[in-house]
Amino acid sequence: MALSREQMAQRVARELKDGYYVNLGIGIPTLVANYVPAGIQVMLQSENGLLGMGAFPHEDEVDADLINAGKQTVTSVPGASIFSSAESFAMIRGGHVDLTVLGAFEVDVEGNIASWMIPGKMVKGMGGAMDLVAGADNIIVTMTHASKDGESKLLSRCMLPLTGSGCIRKVLTDLAYLEIENGAFILRERAPGVSVAEIVEKTAGKLVVPEYVPEMAF
């Protein structure tokens, strides 16, 4: 069975380490905040200028002046700090964020990522995605392995305009967890009940399959 959005978030959350500063993108990455392992302390960075993002507010706490990068109302945790957009991206660009999780349309074996623009469709803009992928060492991309039409999103070369080049090393799809090394995807883990054969079939870029590929457990 392919992973649900929640299971994908749960799997990513296992990469969190105690003391991490983490930037979570919009969509599945946002859900990672719900699965921070017990006994681990992390601080969530929101690119609009908040370090120490908390849960969504209760009705009586809603404050128009406190939002996240997705423009949703949020709260701040005790010990949070708030700053300008320039300061926020100084943290991001300067490599101070320990883990960045974001979505994508495509990734390729060279670590390129395309996530912001589909030619011929309305271009909404890249927001902070280009800064995030350029500035972070540790990035996890979350996306479905293939499109609804069955087209692989793990390619030998991205076809869409790039968000960043040579910057992606880790990809979690609904079928597998993969790393990118030396011009290939390395299959590290597979979703429960998903065969290696299915992953091979749905991966267009070069795929290295180690002898033993463990199944994720939830």
Added chain:
Amino acid sequence: MAGLDKRVNSYQEALAGLTDGMTVLAGGFGLCGIPENLINEIRRRGTRELTVVSNNCGIDHFGLGVLLEERQIRKMIASYVGENILFEQQLLSGELEVELTPQGTLAEKLRAGGAGIPAFYTATGYGTPVAEGKEVRSFNGRPHILEASITGDFAIVKGWKADHFGNVVYRHTAQNFNPMMASAGRITVVEVEEIVEPGELDPAQIHTPGIYVDRIIKGAFEKRIEKRTVSI
């Protein structure tokens, strides 16, 4: 307005001198911390052919969206414009020009502009459409692109509190792009929720020092919420 007292009494006075074809820098992220009354005053004045620099372009019927409705914006420099149907229509019809800029690069272009730095190198956008036509130079073995900074004829800014001298503090994440806009405007106009006496704000807690600010006005704000999300 006298000496270092930056207070003005009307929105008309706050934007005196704004004319067609100027570049306006507008603070805010989404609808959070936007100078909503100053935007409405630009609409009332009917100033046209504006280049507007702002992270986003409001939504239909609110924020910078109202200037799109009146076709007052010729060019928009922003990082994300997805919340606006009029924007799409005017872009496709060629009435509106857009320069999409990575959010961190946009913030830094304005910070640098206000700080007298004409351009800077960044790795952001290298190898993407953003890099087209830009100078590339390697530092520490990594390619970077040269990005020019931005300044504007007017900056319109939303603060929380300001004193007579134009020292400004922002509230929570309504700070966002506002401090950079304030520093990069030739004429910087700040509208705030409250004007206090000099000395009331802690000098060490000022976000935008008054030297960057030319005019201060107190306004009433709707503070519309774009995505009201609550825990149950």
